[in-house]
Amino acid sequence: MIRVEKVSKEFALEAGNFTALRETDVTIGKGEFIAVMGPSGSGKSTLLQILGGLDLPTSGSVEIDGVRLERLDEKGRTLFRRTKVGFVFQNYQLLPMMTVAENIALALAANRAPKAEIDRTVARLIREVNLEGKASSYPSQLSGGQQQRVAIARALAMKPALILADEPTGNLDRQNGEDILKLLSRLNKEEGITVVMVTHDRHAAETADRIITLRDGAVVEDAMEGAGRK
């Protein structure tokens, strides 16, 4: 489903070019739950950004469900991001002036879905992430764990086949982190959504079926996990 071939990413810095990814190859099957680990600066977030079409590789190719991302123009990439991928970030990235329901509805509204459909979908997603009663709350009125669940509901709104999560438990305490991992795991196992999660936390990574380790912009280890989280 996802094929990353010889992907390199260079950033132009004053001191010269910096290589964040070097000829990286990764293949991810549909329905896999992958953790990406590695030291700080090893290229994890860069890889995730490229997988999500938020950034383009300097060279190499990224194919997702038969679509070569580097062949899309800016408009095509925006549509790809909005309809095919759900993003979840460490700091949630909710819009503070919008309610929970409005945050979740954003992509649907941007895609001009009818209001009745938006309302139905938002209500279903709020139930799915266990936030009943919070539809009219603002992000600042919620705990970190609740905000991350709003972010996951927002990511699910367009029924993506792929969720890209960058340190989704990084700002959460153990219990809230655990709840988010269970939610991602359930979405993966029950709804067949492919999940690629960057994490520093080995315990979080063990939720995944497979752990890819990067170092200096290259894959140095690619290992299947045991039975995953019970």
Ligand SMILES: Nc1ncnc2c1ncn2[C@@H]1O[C@H](COP(=O)(O)OP(=O)(O)OP(=O)(O)O)[C@@H](O)[C@H]1O
């Ligand atoms: N926009 C940018 N401009 C210049 N350099 C960048 C840019 N984005 C990332 N880098 C550099 O590329 C390298 C890889 O960054 P990346 O964020 O992918 O690492 P990471 O493994 O996710 O690290 P961390 O665990 O600290 O988040 C880093 O050295 C970083 O400084």
